[in-house]
Amino acid sequence: xxxxxxxxxxxxxxxxxxxxxxxxxxxxxxxxxxxxxxxxxxxxxxxxxxxxxxxxxxxxxxxxxxxxxxxxxxxxxxxxxxxxxxxxxxxxxxxxxxxxxxxxxxxxxxxxxxxxxxxxxxxxxxxxxxxxxxxxxxxxxxxxxxxxxxxxxxxxxxxxxxxxxxxxxxxxxxxxxxxxxxxxxxxxxxxxxxxxxxxxxxxxxxxxxxxxxxxxxxxxxxxxxxxxxxxxxxxxxxxxxxxxxxxxxxxxxxxxxxxxxxxxxxxxxxxxxxxxxxxxxxxxxxxxxxxxxxxxxxxxxxxxxxxxxxxxxxxxxxxxxxxxxxxxxxxxxxxxxxxxxxxxxxxxxxxxxxxxxxxxxxxxxxxxxxxxxxxxxxxxxxxxxxxxxxxxxxxxxxxxxxxxxxxxxxxxxxxxxxxxxxxxxxxxxxxxxxxxxxxxxxxxxxxxxxxxxxxxxxxxxxxxxxxxxxxxxxxxxxxxxxxxxxxxxxxxxxxxxxxxxxxxxxxxxxxxxxxxxxxxxxxxxxxxxxxxxxxxx
Amino acid sequence: xxxxxxxxxxxxxxxxxxxxxxxxxxxxxxxxxxxxxxxxxxxxxxxxxxxxxxxxxxxxxxxxxxxxxxxxxxxxxxxxxxxxxxxxxxxxxxxxxxxxxxxxxxxxxxxxxxxxxxxxxxxxxxxxxxxxxxxxxxxxxxxxxxxxxxxxxxxxxxxxxxxxxxxxxxxxxxxxxxxxxxxxxxxxxxxxxxxxxxxxxxxxxxxxxxxxxxxxxxxxxxxxxxxxxxxxxxxxxxxxxxxxxxxxxxxxxxxxxxxxxxxxxxxxxxxxxxxxxxxxxxxxxxxxxxxxxxxxxxxxxxxxxxxxxxxxxxxxxxxxxxxxxxxxxxxxxxxxxxxxxxxxxxxxxx
Numbered sequence: 062x063x064x065x066x067x068x069x070x071x072x073x074x075x076x077x078x079x080x081x082x083x084x085x086x087x088x089x090x091x092x093x094x095x096x097x098x099x100x101x102x103x104x105x106x107x108x109x110x111x112x113x114x115x116x117x118x119x120x121x122x123x124x125x126x127x128x129x130x131x132x133x134x135x136x137x138x139x140x141x142x143x144x145x146x147x148x149x150x151x152x153x154x155x156x157x158x159x160x161x162x163x164x165x166x167x168x169x170x171x172x173x174x175x176x177x178x179x180x181x182x183x184x185x186x187x188x189x190x191x192x193x194x195x196x197x198x199x200x201x202x203x204x205x206x207x208x209x210x211x212x213x214x215x216x217x218x219x220x221x222x223x224x225x226x227x228x229x230x231x232x233x234x235x236x237x238x239x240x241x242x243x244x245x246x247x248x249x250x251x252x253x254x255x256x257x258x259x260x261x262x263x264x265x266x267x268x269x270x271x272x273x274x275x276x277x278x279x280x281x282x283x284x285x286x287x288x289x290x291x292x293x294x295x296x297x298x299x300x301x302x303x304x305x306x307x308x309x310x311x312x313x314x315x316x317x318x319x320x321x322x323x324x325x326x327x328x329x330x331x332x333x334x335x336x337x338x339x340x341x342x343x344x345x346x347x348x349x350x351x352x353x354x355x356x357x358x359x360x361x362x363x364x365x366x367x368x369x370x371x372x373x374x375x376x377x378x379x380x381x382x383x384x385x386x387x388x389x390x391x392x393x394x395x396x397x398x399x400x401x402x403x404x405x406x407x408x409x410x411x412x413x414x415x416x417x418x419x420x421x422x423x424x425x426x427x428x429x430x431x432x433x434x435x436x437x438x439x440x441x442x443x444x445x446x447x448x449x450x451x452x453x454x455x456x457x458x459x460x461x462x463x464x465x466x467x468x469x470x471x472x473x474x475x476x477x478x479x480x481x482x483x484x485x486x487x488x489x490x491x492x493x494x495x496x497x498x499x500x501x502x503x504x505x506x507x508x509x510x511x512x513x514x515x516x517x518x519x520x521x522x523x524x525x526x527x528x529x530x531x532x533x534x535x536x537x538x539x540x541x542x543x544x545x546x547x548x549x550x551x552x553x554x555x556x557x558x559x560x561x562x563x564x565x566x567x568x569x570x571x572x573x574x575x576x577x578x579x580x581x582x583x584x585x586x587x588x589x590x591x592x593x594x595x596x597x598x
Numbered sequence: 599x600x601x602x603x604x605x606x607x608x609x610x611x612x613x614x615x616x617x618x619x620x621x622x623x624x625x626x627x628x629x630x631x632x633x634x635x636x637x638x639x640x641x642x643x644x645x646x647x648x649x650x651x652x653x654x655x656x657x658x659x660x661x662x663x664x665x666x667x668x669x670x671x672x673x674x675x676x677x678x679x680x681x682x683x684x685x686x687x688x689x690x691x692x693x694x695x696x697x698x699x700x701x702x703x704x705x706x707x708x709x710x711x712x713x714x715x716x717x718x719x720x721x722x723x724x725x726x727x728x729x730x731x732x733x734x735x736x737x738x739x740x741x742x743x744x745x746x747x748x749x750x751x752x753x754x755x756x757x758x759x760x761x762x763x764x765x766x767x768x769x770x771x772x773x774x775x776x777x778x779x780x781x782x783x784x785x786x787x788x789x790x791x792x793x794x795x796x797x798x799x800x801x802x803x804x805x806x807x808x809x810x811x812x813x814x815x816x817x818x819x820x821x822x823x824x825x826x827x828x829x830x831x832x833x834x835x836x837x838x839x840x841x842x843x844x845x846x847x848x849x850x851x852x853x854x855x856x857x858x859x860x861x862x863x864x865x866x867x868x869x870x871x872x873x874x875x876x877x878x879x880x881x882x883x884x885x886x887x888x889x890x891x892x893x894x895x896x897x898x899x900x901x902x903x904x905x906x907x908x909x910x911x912x913x914x915x916x917x918x919x920x921x922x923x924x925x926x927x928x929x930x931x932x933x934x935x936x937x938x939x940x941x942x943x944x945x946x947x948x
Contacts, residue, residue, distance in 0.1 A: 336743050391929060396743045397657045398928040401884060404877055405924020412917035529754050529873065532747045567758050574755040578731075578748050582738045 090118035094158055097128075098135050098142050103180050110180075114187040122191045124157050129184040133157060134171040145171060189216075193223055202235040209239030210267045217243050238263060245271050253285050261292035264300050269293065303441045308558050314447040316554020317454035318516070321509035322527045323534035323546050324458060328502030329381075330532070331541040332478050333495065335389055336400045339407035340531065341524025343380060343503050347373035347510020348519040349414060352423050363428040366511065373507035380410075381503020385496050407524070415521045422518035431515065450512045457508055458547055464501070465543070474498050478541075533577050539587030549588055600805055600892040607634070608798045612791045628787050631794050632862050637902050638797040639859040641895035642804045644882045646851035649808050651880070652889030653817065654844050655824030657742075660749030661852050662876035663756050664724035666866065668853030670760075671723055673773035673866040674707060675716035676784075680777050693775070694768045704766045713780060720857040721850055728849030729842065736838035736845075741827070750873050757871030772867025779861050790862070797858050801895070804851050808891050811844065820844055881920065884927045887936025896935055 093112035100106040110128065113121050127133045127144040134145045134154065143163060145152035151167040176184070192204035205223070208216050217240060224236045241259035244252050257275070260268045275281065275289035322344060329337045350373040355365045384406055392399045431449055434442040465471035473494045476484040485491050513523065534553060538545030553573060560569040584590070611634065614626035643665050650656045682689040686696040690703060709715040731752060735745055763769035782789045811817050822830045823837050831837050860866045869875070878901075886897020901923070908916040927934060 388925060388929065397746065398932070400657070400743065400746060401877075401880060402925050402928040405921040405928075407921070408917045408924070409921035412914065412921065415917075416914055525874075529747075529751055533751060536744065536747065567762055571755045571758055574751050578751060579734070581740060581744065581748060582734045585738055585740055585744065 086117045089113075089116035090121060091158065092116075094124070094142050097133075097174065098140055100174075103177055106174065106176070107180055107183055110184060110187060114191055120158065120160065122188065123160070125184055125188055125191065127157070128174065128176060129181060129188065131173065131176060133174045135174060136166070136171050138170065142174075143171065190219065193219070198229045198232050201229070201232050205232065205235045205239045209242035212243070212246060214243055214246060242268060242271070245275065250282055250285065254288055257285070257288045257292050261295045262299075264296050264303070269296060272296070306441060308562070309555060310443055310447070312555030312558030313551060314451055314554070315558055316551035317451040318509075318513065319527075319530060319534050319554055320547055320550030321450075321454045321457060321512055322506070322531040323538075323550050324461060324543065325502045325505035325509060326531050327535045327538070327541070327543060327546040328461070328505065329499055330535055331543075331546070332474060333498055333502075334396070334478070335385075335393075335499065336396055336403065337384070337389075337499075337502070338400055338404040338528065339384060339410060340503075340506050341526070341528035342407040342410040343377045343506035343524070344510040344513060344527060345414065345519075345521065345524040346377050346380060346410065347507030348425070348514040348523055349418065349423075349510075350376055350507065351511045351514040352418075352425050352519050355426060362426050363430055366428060366431075366515075369511050370508060373511045374504040375507075377507030377510070378500040378504035381506075382496050382500040384503070385499035389499065390492065390495065407528075411521050411524075418521075420521060422520040424518050425514040427515055446515050450515065453508075453512055457505060458543070461501075461505065462543060470494070470497060470501075533574070536581060537577055537587055539589040542587070542589040545587055545589035600895055601802060604798050604802050608795060611794060615787060615791055628790050631787075631790050633906070635790070635794040635797045635862045636859065637899050638794070638801050639855045639862070640879075640882065640898040640902055642797070642801045642855040642858075643852050643879060644886065644894035644898035645801075645804055645808055645891055646848040646855065647879055648883045648886075648888055648891055648894035649811065649851070650845055650848045651883060652891070652894070653812050653824060654820050654841055656841065656845060657746045657880065658749045658845075658848075659746045659873065659876050659880065660751075660753035661848070661879055662873075663753035663871055664728060664849040664852035665856035665859070666756070666760075666868075666870035667724045667727065668720045668856030669860040669866040669870060670767060670773070670856075671710075671716055671719040671853070672857035672860045673776075674710040674719075674767075675713060676776040676779060676861060677773050678707070678711040679779065680775065683777055684775070692768070692773070694763075694771065695766070698763060700766075707766070717857075720853050724849045724853030724856075725846055728846045732842045732845040736841045739838070750876070753871050753876055754873050757868050757873075760868035760871060768867070770867070772865060772869075773860075774865040774867075776861065776864055784861060784864065793858065793862050797862075800854055800858055804854070805891060805895070807847075808851075811847065812891070816840065816844075878920065881924055881927070883934075885923060885931075885934050887934025887938075890934075890936040893934050893936030900935070 089112060093109050093116060096109035096112060097106060100109050110125060114125060124133070124142075124144075132144050132146065134143050134152070135141065136143055136154070142157040143154040144157050144160075145154045147153075148165055151165055152171055153165050154163045154171065155161060156163055189204065189208065193201060193208070195201050195204065205220070208220065220236050220240050220243075224233065227233050227236065237259065241256040242263075244256035245260065247253050247256065257272070260272070272289045272293045276286050276293065278286070322341075325343070326337070326340050329335050329340070351366070351369040354369040354372060355362060358365050358368065384403065388402050388406065389399055392402060427446055431446045434444045435448065436442050465474065473484070473489050474497075476487070476489055477491050477494050477498075481491055484494075510523075513519075513527075517523070534550045535546055537553065538547070538549030557569045557573050560572055564572065581587075611626060611631060614624055615628060615631050618625045643661065646664075647658060647661045650658055650661075677692045680692065684693040684696075686693050688696050691700060695703070710719070731749075735748065740748065759765055760767050760772075761770060767773070776784055778784055779789065779793075782792070784790075812821070819830065819835055820840050823835075823840060827837050856866075856870075879898075882897040882901045883894045884897070885901050886895065887893030904919065905916060908919055931938065933940070
């Protein structure tokens, strides 16, 4: 009983303290505002601004900022403090305390609370301090680093005071970094050296210009210049390293798209041996499905992708089964004819889409949870949508592998590809398996289309751009080998991104194509040729 | 029969265009002459493809590349003939190079001011490319679908390369604004008719030489390779050499077709390298009937006539028609129009 009472009492006290604190903030703030309204001299205004800045009120920063910009006025009628923006007829004013819209008044109804340069300087310092005490640590870090670039040695003291009360680890690091950045201008050699050592982990442009200036400054001692040069080298190395990681990531991202485009193909072309030139157009259908789903549910863009994925899979799988039943089935054993017929289908699909959706590109909105980027360390960002697509392609790959290895359909598929006659004799309904396999490959193309719609605009030519590339990936990896497709897709992606900075995007593509043409000469069966019975099928 | 049609064209078209006055119902406009000339170039290209596809069994999806290379070689000659009459008036450099701030002609443009050199290049460039490519491909026994895909990759890579301004072939816009050929104005009716006659002649010679190739002993070996490559090899023939020579010869014909095509249409740009063009070419042959040579020429004319008509009247429908043609021909008419005619004949005889 007593215990409960104690807790309750403590809770009560805390609440009371908090409420009173908040009330105190409100009171201080209003006091400051009132003082500002009546202030005559700049001295008075300064005192009033100081009260506002220390009040801790949520509006304090906005009011001081407006004052700094010269947008604070008092109304002549009721002596209210307002912020005003000039319009054609006069001023659009808002209450300074509540930010409530008070409509438009004439030029003569308000008078400006004037500020001079000295006061503006003091206001700037107050604003900086306010920002440094912002409750969001991220904002605090940004403000602190800004101080670090100010080259104002007087701010060192402020930073030290901040350090005494700061608990957040990231903010403490930022304070140390900012102090070091300021200390680069210190007159004491040991402090300068320590500062150089600290900033060498910072790859920002400001630090680099400062260090370059230090190395060039002949009036400084030898130690400083050597240390600065060394730090610059370290930074350069780090930047190159980050760039390399970035490039590798972009390569993996491109590779993951290639893999997505190619694994559907490696099912139809690799496993079934049917060449489907309409594969790219099936991807395009998947992308358009995403677009249509988004149009149907404009209020839930975030969730639309999850609706689009199964829808796209189903639609393209159905189209795929249709192609197989209608055309491919009659042409088994005649690969060149299949190639031509499916090419006809691809033209047909392209023109259908062009007639229905217009030849113009459509843009698909990227949901919020996929946009933005992930900062791993300063200077190393990874865009989220590319990361998700990379994961998605691995997921699809894994799922496909599971289907082939662990399900009855997968077993039958492998049986049919290895020995059609024997599979049939064992009671496998081969034409049903053919249709389903083709549908599976086509459905995966649809999924690839959903992913692609997040990276590029959706247009009737979307598929064409990928068809040659994805055939290359399948052939390079080894026809019929899923792992080969994964490895070849990712490595081709990384390779072309690595060549790109040196040779340009188009030349990189050409180099990769030439490499592939030569590679097929050497190893016609790809990186991971199939062995054993499957190879003879 | 094809030769008879060609002879007829060679006689009537010049008369209809030049001798019969305008306004007469029998008069043929220069536009029509050029259009017919264009079809003849396509027909030659189709025959070239039919030679490799119909008789050797190589489905090349990159024959458009040889056509375009021949066209570019001719285009480079025509470009140099413009001389100082370009927009920038530079006697040495084509307009697009002046525009790119180049101050000297790239080395590979040297010699193209001479007609004989251009003619040599028209044969040499596509021929050499086909030779090297074929040598690599046939030696390592790349066949069937794989070969089709890498020929497609070849033309795709060339298209990307020619789209680049830095390549020195006019980038996106290609080569155009030609003025004259061998001193004759390209716009005049006489030149147009002469070019048309050249196309007729080239097609006739191309057809005859292909005919000769396929009826000779070489042709029989090649057809045997198409039907059972391994057996031919076991019988002691070097299959890859036969294939290589026919492939290279076909590329030469394609190059000549391209070279005749460019002065008639007045432009050559990287779009000619598009994989789609090469694949459309396959449809001409398929519609006409592969493995007959004259069928390919017929197919080229019929499909292109249909294309001109449709794109003029109902531009949206053309791709539907083309797509349907692909499907229909492969499924219902595997021997094309030529096969249909043969069947018809047989029915009559019976």
